Structures are given as C-alpha cells and as structure tokens.
Amino acid sequence: MAKIKVTKVKSAINRTQRQKRTLEALGLKRIGQVKEHEATPNILGMVAKVSHLVSVEEA
Secondary structure, X not given: OOEEEXXXXXXXXXXXXXXXXXXXXXXXXXXXXXXXXXXXXXXXXXXHHOXXXXXXXXX
16 A cells, blocks of 8 residues: 655644544644555545645655
C-alpha cells in the first residue's frame, strides 16, 4: 500500500462536529501536525471530507 502524509493546515473552529471528529480520527489535533497513513479507501474518504483543512502528499 502507498503511504500518504496528512498535514493539518487550518483550524477546526466553526466547523461541524463531523469534521472535527474526522480530524481527530486522522490523529490531527494541532495546526502543522503531520501524520502518516496507508492510502486505503477509508483514509482517502476521510481526507476528502476535510480536504479544505488539510494538505496531502505522497510519502
């Protein structure tokens, strides 16, 4: 499986509870925090839901 690096670039303030929970599930709490995940359909779907709050790059 390919790996991706997900970086939180925007705040979750004034976002829906669903988006906040998605960021938490990805392991992102602070702006600038980076987590590495496998590029599974589940993870890619989560990233797509909060794409305006994170940046993604191949690892």
